[in-house]
Amino acid sequence: MxxxxxxxxxxxxxxxxxxxxxxxxxxxxxxxxxxxxxxxxxxxxxxxxxxxxxxxxxxxxxxxxxxxxxxxxxxxxxxxxxxxxxxxxxxxxxxxxxxxxxxxxNTPPGILAWGAIAHEARAVEGGYRVTARWDFASGSRQASWLGAHVRILSADGTPRKNADGSPEVRTILFPVASATLHDVWQAIGLAGTGTDSYEVTDLFIPERYTAFRDVPQALREPGPLYRLGTGSAFSLGFAAVSLGVARATLDAAIALARAKHQSLAASAMRDNQAVQGLIGRTEGDFRAARAYLYATANAMWRDLSATGEFSSAHRTSVRLASTWTIHQAARVVDTAYHMAGATAVFRSNPFERRFRDMHAIAQQLQARDTHFEDVGRMILAGADP
CATH class of the missing domain: 1.10.540.10 (Acyl-CoA dehydrogenase/oxidase, N-terminal domain)
Structure with missing residues (x-):
């Protein structure tokens, strides 16, 4: 490198x-x-x-x-x-x-991808056997290894349980050559992600290629980053992606307004007070969302670095800020798209693809409205989110 x-x-x-x-x-x-x-x-x-x-x-x-x-x-x-x-x-x-x-x-390319949690693996001598198909493996077409989060069955087929009675879930890892990839990602947005499905049949996974994901007691690295966990890291990362899309779309609308003279209008877009006000308000919305997301992430990181603990309050705060930011980013993109008028519908201009990409992001797990319900339930129960 x-x-x-x-x-x-x-x-x-x-x-x-x-x-x-x-x-x-x-x-x-x-x-x-x-x-x-x-x-x-x-x-x-x-x-x-x-x-x-x-x-x-x-x-x-x-x-x-x-x-x-x-x-x-x-x-x-x-x-x-x-x-x-x-x-x-x-x-x-x-x-x-x-x-x-x-x-x-550290074996090139050294890229791992995985999809959503699903299915089961049966414990056998030295590891596990699994036959299953998983979906939503973004980045799998560049990966050298794939992973999957599976519930574990004992050799006799009974579900294994954790100490608290919850199902035991492990992440299993295997070379991409061990799986069959299915080309299913025909989507309106994020079209280039290759978020395809993958399947294995009677695949043996040695014990050392399995791990407990997001379990602090299983960590072998001392850094605070790994106590954050992958769920919250996904939330922060994908919210940041939405900000990047929103920033680029709004910038394109600003550039258009500086140069465009609308049909039948007496003046250029840049001199139109309605356009000026809309850009000002939308810029404020974007900056507020970005500031909130980063303030939440940085407050969490300061506490996590100092204490080594990722509190439930910070987990909730990260989820709330990430979800809200994605929704706000979608509003910014919608405003910029509509501001561009007919110009926005042409593939040759920098609006149409970003519009579709943003709305694909807003349909993902990290943007679900149920996250707001979870936070509201905590607030009404008297908890500090």
């Missing part, structure tokens, strides 16, 4: 943004990140943002990780989404023994 010493994640992301912008049409057309884009992400160490330093990763604080994704998303949302997904997946390295983690993440 050829990375200039002293150059940070955000600077490296910003430096490759022109390449991503040039490749965006091909990413959309092929529904995959192009080799040039994947190569640039690898060469600049961006997939290793959250990998432990003991394995040669950056082990970045959340703020740097989020800013990196913002910069990438301004150029191409699909690239940012894949990068965010695979970067967070790499956090599982903190729960693996060093040799296993080194094999997975």
């Amino acid at each position: 050829n990375v200039t010493p002293g150059v940070g994640l955000v600077e490296r992301a910003r430096a490759i943004a022109p390449l991503l912008a040039r490749e965006a049409d091909e990413i959309e057309r092929t529904r995959r990140l192009t080799p040039a884009v994947t190569g640039a992400l690898i060469e600049n160490g961006l997939y290793r943002a959250l990998l432990p330093q003991s394995l040669g990763g950056t082990e970045a604080a959340p703020e740097a990780f989020m800013q990196m994704l913002e910069e990438i998303a301004k150029a191409d949302a699909s690239t940012a989404w894949c990068l965010g997904q695979c970067s967070v997946c790499a956090m599982i390295a903190a729960a693996l023994d060093h040799d296993t983690a080194h094999e997975i993440f």
